[in-house]
Amino acid sequence: xxxKLAKLEFFGFIFVSVLGVIMHFAYEWSxxxxxxxxxxxxxxxxxxxxxxxxxxxxxxxVYEAIRLTDEKFNVYFAKLIGILFAFFTTLAxxxxxxxxxxxxxxxxxIASFFIGAAVGYLxxxxxxxxxxxxxxxxxxxxxxxxxxxxxxxxxTHFPIKIPLFLxxxxxxYGIDKIM
Numbered sequence: 472x473x474x475k476l477a478k479l480e481f482f483g484f485i486f487v488s489v490l491g492v493i494m495h496f497a498y499e500w501s502x503x504x505x506x507x508x509x510x511x512x513x514x515x516x517x518x519x520x521x522x523x524x525x526x527x528x529x530x531x532x533v534y535e536a537i538r539l540t541d542e543k544f545n546v547y548f549a550k551l552i553g554i555l556f557a558f559f560t561t562l563a564x565x566x567x568x569x570x571x572x573x574x575x576x577x578x579x580x581i582a583s584f585f586i587g588a589a590v591g592y593l594x595x596x597x598x599x600x601x602x603x604x605x606x607x608x609x610x611x612x613x614x615x616x617x618x619x620x621x622x623x624x625x626x627t628h629f630p631i632k633i634p635l636f637l638x639x640x641x642x643x644y645g646i647d648k649i650m
Contacts, residue, residue: 473600479538480596483531487588490530491523505646509624513646514638517565518630520580522623524557524587529616532595539599544609549598551612554619557591562635575639 497511498504510526512519532550539546564583568576630636630645637644 476539476543476596476600479535480592480599483528483535483595484588484592486531487524487527487592488585490527491584491588494523494527495520508627508646513627514643515640516630516636516638516644517562517634518626518636519638520584521558521561523584524561524591525554525619525623528554528557528588528591529620532616543599543602544606545602546599547609547612547616549595551615552598553591553595554616556594557587559587560590561587 494511498507498513501507501511503513510522512522529550532546535550536546561583564586565575565580568579568583626636627646632644
């Protein structure tokens with residue numbers, strides 16, 4: 472076990488957990504700022520809640536890449552794969568619960584965030600520790616992370632009318648409350 476890496480990943484999980492919880496309220500606290508809406512959830516849709524994982528995860532990932540520059544060369548690749556697994560896990564827990572019970576259970580939704588973050592960091596740790604991925608794949612991974620960020624920005628304003636983007640409380644889509 473790489474203790475330095477394990478410590479970095481553990482603190483990354485803590486960082487994402489704390490910042491994600493704070494970000495849940497950021498849009499409301501900012502008086503519905505359009506700038507804050509780009510990075511914080513604007514409603515209770517599953518899509519918007521993935522922002523709670525993504526932006527803190529990538530922010531800490533940049534810090535981690537800087538800290539590991541001399542030792543590891545695949546941090547961005549690990550972060551891209553980790554966040555994709557975090558998204559999948561979070562949504563799987565949420566939708567399995569919804570399908571099994573027919574309703575949204577708040578504590579399961581909250582737990583899905585933490586479970587997704589933990590899975591993302593476990594995957595990331597294993598990829599970084601094994602140093603899978605070199606040069607070009609890291610560059611492509613940075614591009615992939617930027618594309619995901621742009622999708623969050625765009626789809627906040629122009630959501631697709633599918634359940635992933637539906638706010639189950641207001642039954643609306645996106646920032647402009649499209650019915």
